[in-house]
Amino acid sequence: MKKSLGARTLILPTPVWVIGTYDKAGKPNVMTAAWGGICCSKPPCVAVSLRKATYTYGNIMERKAFTVSVPPEKYAREADYFGIASGSRVDKFAAAKLTPAKSNLVDAPYVEEFPLVLECKVIHIIEIGLHTQFIGEILDVKADDDVLGENGLPDVEMLQPIIFAPEIGTYHGIGRPIGKAFSIGKEI
């Protein structure tokens, strides 16, 4: 029997992604977002939704660019901090002792210490309500050499991405492999 829990943003999984931008003065900033996902294959695009009140919102409106750095489990504290503090008041990179690296493709910085990074150019801005959705075309994906497997793609267990459970309010690691996509269902 299903019970109604009301109109709310309660679903799993949601990502823990760190959005990198420059402000007007060129100060690098980061904020953590869980409202986002891939939204197109061609061109490859990722969507992230932010409140207008965030420092990052103004930065993206100004520069029309952002990066997504995927924090590994060992940086869960820093990722959480990036979602708590505001770039309008503090230098979050300095406070977290992490390094801003300038993208060579878009006008935005990423987190050098995080193993997987997407560099994005804003191609659509959609006003939804409390949140504004930015659709960024992914111009490149960059990954640390030491998380790449034999096939040249990142190894999931080495990336150790973080999963957020909205409303419940907890972070989780990624679990064991269950099977191969577009394959395990073929027998049905």
Next chain:
Amino acid sequence: MKKSLGARTLILPTPVWVIGTYDKAGKPNVMTAAWGGICCSKPPCVAVSLRKATYTYGNIMERKAFTVSVPPEKYAREADYFGIASGSRVDKFAAAKLTPAKSNLVDAPYVEEFPLVLECKVIHIIEIGLHTQFIGEILDVKADDDVLGENGLPDVEMLQPIIFAPEIGTYHGIGRPIGKAFSIGKEI
């Protein structure tokens, strides 16, 4: 040192969500989507992106409604099948021996056997490229009684959501809890 992997939809985590719709004749259909995410808190909204070629695309355009059923690990095979087969040729519910339940709020069915369900009314349609993004306002979230914890919210480890690793092409379970959001970063 970071290596360039090219412009592609390579990021983690992405969800495994089953999108429920009715076709013109009223036949319930489901397809699995990994291109999606929460995109607004007020009103609560979820975005899912689909190719025009899918049967679900036509159904949503016609009915302006969909559901998102979150498959648990034990239904990974069925969820994968829902992403392989097309509703234009088969009755996927019947083939997978799963039950379509009619939403009492929107003109779409959900998967009775899956423990967490969102009922959505389409409020925006955005043409991006190969994919069209549907933004659905979440009118209600429904969950099985037996996955609810003491606080009335679903228990993550009982839900057992599936995580998809795009490009890498594997499904994963959810891992151990890492910490509390908006909390573990406070000490920085």
